[in-house]
Amino acid sequence: MTTGILIAGFGGQGILFAGKFLANMGMLEGRHLSWLPSYGPEMRGGTANCSVVLSDDPIGSPIVNHPDVLVAMNLPSLDKYEDEVVSGGTIFVDSSLIGRKVKRTDVRVIYIPATQLAHENGIATLANMIIVGKMMKECDFLPYDGIEQAVRTVVSAKHADLFDVNMKAIGIGYQYQ
Amino acid sequence: MGNKVLMKGNEAIAEAAIRSGCRHYLGYPITPQTELAAYMAKRMPKIGGVFLQAESEIAAINMVYGVAATGRRVMTSSSSPGISLKQEGISYIAGSDLPCLIVNVQRGGPGLGGIQPSQSDYFQATKGGGHGDYHLIVVAPSSVQEMAQLTGLAFDLAEKYRMPAMLLADGTVGQMMEPVELPEEKDVEFTEKDWAVTGTKMQRPHHIVNSLYLVPDELERKNFERFERYRRIQETEARYESFLMDDAEICVVAFGIAARVSKNAVLAARAEGLKVGMIRPITLWPFPSQALKEAADRVKGFVSVELSMGQMIDDIKLAISCRKPVELVNRAGGMIMSPDEVLAGIRKMNGGDNQ
Amino acid sequence: MIVFEKPKSLTDAELHYCPGCTHGIIHRLVAEAIDTLGIEGRTIGIAPVGCAVMAYNYFACDMVEAAHGRAPAVATGIKRSLPENIVFTYQGDGDLASIGMAETVHAATRNENITVIFVNNAIYGMTGGQMAPTSLPGQITQTSPYGRDVKTAGYPVKVAELLSALDGPEFIARVAVNNVKNVKNAKKIIQKAFENQIEGKGFSLVEVISACPTNWGMTPQNALKWIDEKMIPYYPLGIFKDKSEGKEAGER
Numbered sequence: 001m002t003t004g005i006l007i008a009g010f011g012g013q014g015i016l017f018a019g020k021f022l023a024n025m026g027m028l029e030g031r032h033l034s035w036l037p038s039y040g041p042e043m044r045g046g047t048a049n050c051s052v053v054l055s056d057d058p059i060g061s062p063i064v065n066h067p068d069v070l071v072a073m074n075l076p077s078l079d080k081y082e083d084e085v086v087s088g089g090t091i092f093v094d095s096s097l098i099g100r101k102v103k104r105t106d107v108r109v110i111y112i113p114a115t116q117l118a119h120e121n122g123i124a125t126l127a128n129m130i131i132v133g134k135m136m137k138e139c140d141f142l143p144y145d146g147i148e149q150a151v152r153t154v155v156s157a158k159h160a161d162l163f164d165v166n167m168k169a170i171g172i173g174y175q176y177q
Numbered sequence: 178m179g180n181k182v183l184m185k186g187n188e189a190i191a192e193a194a195i196r197s198g199c200r201h202y203l204g205y206p207i208t209p210q211t212e213l214a215a216y217m218a219k220r221m222p223k224i225g226g227v228f229l230q231a232e233s234e235i236a237a238i239n240m241v242y243g244v245a246a247t248g249r250r251v252m253t254s255s256s257s258p259g260i261s262l263k264q265e266g267i268s269y270i271a272g273s274d275l276p277c278l279i280v281n282v283q284r285g286g287p288g289l290g291g292i293q294p295s296q297s298d299y300f301q302a303t304k305g306g307g308h309g310d311y312h313l314i315v316v317a318p319s320s321v322q323e324m325a326q327l328t329g330l331a332f333d334l335a336e337k338y339r340m341p342a343m344l345l346a347d348g349t350v351g352q353m354m355e356p357v358e359l360p361e362e363k364d365v366e367f368t369e370k371d372w373a374v375t376g377t378k379m380q381r382p383h384h385i386v387n388s389l390y391l392v393p394d395e396l397e398r399k400n401f402e403r404f405e406r407y408r409r410i411q412e413t414e415a416r417y418e419s420f421l422m423d424d425a426e427i428c429v430v431a432f433g434i435a436a437r438v439s440k441n442a443v444l445a446a447r448a449e450g451l452k453v454g455m456i457r458p459i460t461l462w463p464f465p466s467q468a469l470k471e472a473a474d475r476v477k478g479f480v481s482v483e484l485s486m487g488q489m490i491d492d493i494k495l496a497i498s499c500r501k502p503v504e505l506v507n508r509a510g511g512m513i514m515s516p517d518e519v520l521a522g523i524r525k526m527n528g529g530d531n532q
Numbered sequence: 533m534i535v536f537e538k539p540k541s542l543t544d545a546e547l548h549y550c551p552g553c554t555h556g557i558i559h560r561l562v563a564e565a566i567d568t569l570g571i572e573g574r575t576i577g578i579a580p581v582g583c584a585v586m587a588y589n590y591f592a593c594d595m596v597e598a599a600h601g602r603a604p605a606v607a608t609g610i611k612r613s614l615p616e617n618i619v620f621t622y623q624g625d626g627d628l629a630s631i632g633m634a635e636t637v638h639a640a641t642r643n644e645n646i647t648v649i650f651v652n653n654a655i656y657g658m659t660g661g662q663m664a665p666t667s668l669p670g671q672i673t674q675t676s677p678y679g680r681d682v683k684t685a686g687y688p689v690k691v692a693e694l695l696s697a698l699d700g701p702e703f704i705a706r707v708a709v710n711n712v713k714n715v716k717n718a719k720k721i722i723q724k725a726f727e728n729q730i731e732g733k734g735f736s737l738v739e740v741i742s743a744c745p746t747n748w749g750m751t752p753q754n755a756l757k758w759i760d761e762k763m764i765p766y767y768p769l770g771i772f773k774d775k776s777e778g779k780e781a782g783e784r
Contacts, residue, residue: 201609201612201613203609227612227613229608229612231605231638232634232635232637232638233634235602235605235634235635236602236605236608236634236635236638237605239598239599239602239605239606239609239635240605240606240608240609240612241609242596242598242599242602242605242606242609243578243596243605243606243607243608243609243610243611243612243613244609244610244612244613245609246596246606246609246610247576247609247610247613247614249613251609251613265599266599266602269598269599273597374576374594374595374596374610375576375594375614375617376573376574376575376576376593376594376614376617377572377573377592377593377594378573378574379572379573380573383543383591383592383593383594383595384594384595385588385589385594385595385596385597386595386596386597387588387595387596387597388597389585389586389597
């Protein structure tokens, strides 16, 4: 099985970081994976996106043109990528930043007010990981086991103090109904 | 995959270079290869190596020339506009028969161009690039694993044949992360080269590292000798990956990120019942001409997939002596084709029977 | 008793320089310094592009021929690779002060532990007498046939003064080789520029005012006189910076 995930939003929302977490989950699972960021000035305040492919087989293109899973963290990203999602795919929408509903009827849509939840819980910068938590809950290709180790790897030794807040964010997302 | 680590392509080059015994990195910042320099800046001082941010690409490549003259493993890295600036120095290094590694993480051009991935420096890399008759060994990784693997190979080949090698990557392979199994740390034990400048110690005649030959027949002889060496390399060092070619009627040719995209397209075409395979050049110089020549006996046509206006396609046509049609699927300026676009090219070639 | 002999650090190759050219004297002074300091076996020289391009045939130590203006970058690579060796560049004014200005300034500001011998004869010699960055105002050359007009061609570059304004370099001096007194002083200064490197002090540059009778269109004697009358007034001799002596032109 091959799953193409596209995470998109504004620079600064932790798009690449969320992708790195998913990539590290794939590493722990011993799966084939690739992580590809958009790069350049757009990382500093413009739009940013990140392609993650998780697969049981060697990966061809690391570019996710037609995502199985789209995470839209702002309206331009939903507008741009909604039509690209494969039929039967899943779209995660940060409903605190995106006012409209998904038009497609052949995909599964999960709305979560991630940015609002992040503010309410005093972890304003971690809406990305709240959505990741929700992905853990909703997507069967991401097992919850090993999550601590993946978080530890992505936050790196230098930012070890951020481990707890990231775990908290994932927990909030995981439990959100 | 116990020994694998998750790394960016640019970082994998840096770590692989260190593990293969490179202790000298001299460069100048440019997107999209900066992670490589940053990695070297962090690591080199801790392992007794040299990291130096030069005042320009021109200075950096001439520092590389200096280190190479002492017989030590040395590298630089840059991206397209910066590689253009290095061409003079590369020509001198080739003309002085010195080994070194030059990494080009390509971006769109010409001019200042853009910063998104490209393969439009193919001609520059494979035909020489600077002034005079010369070649570089050119390797073209298409995964983070190959970024690491081919770094070591490029160093080894450069030293074996005493000529500069180029690792020709693109912004995508440089920026992406994949699991990579890094090469074993190589013993950096150093043997004196019998041509290097290290001081005579008053025990031998002085060595001269030089590319100036004012007597024309002497210079001609140097060129003949060098091209005899190139001929041996073309015979023995061409590397490529053959994918589903056994029964293929159409042969896709692509390298780097274009080959990764093409692989998806080849599989999709197979699912449609089309007999398609791919030859992926791993060395661009020497070009795997023999493999393509043999394929031309069996397939009805080729599809060249490139992030340029069509450069490698010339080498394909030369390799097969234009015996079969070659279709071009290309994007330029930092755009990357989708597997669907490659598939369309394959279908077009398949339907081209009666043309 | 031998009273005069060729320095050991020069090969037996016959110099190709024109009659009256002072490159030969400067080569000799460099070789004498290397001999005196006993460093020939660990010295590596970098030849420029210009009249001294074939210096690699004349110096008996290991030699590298650099691209035009890039000698300080090549020297940097060699010195970083072999810090125990003694590395010097030998460059002319077009090479060092025009096309290679960036490499010169940055090697100086990094205080790269190398020795630079900068031969300033105010003209491009090898290509046949074009205007150099150091050609004097009013000087007639092939490419300034009406005399260097500072309004269009700008002013000469005073390399020693320019570099001594930097915090980096250890030692910057200007000497001349147009008479016995000046040659004796040049010998002392060039030797010091090598000693500095041996002692690990850093970037040492000696600008040597040199004669080019062929391209100046003068007899050798008149060329030496022209140095006194025209060159030295514009390019005063002396030590411009010597950190270990507390002489800091660039001190703030």
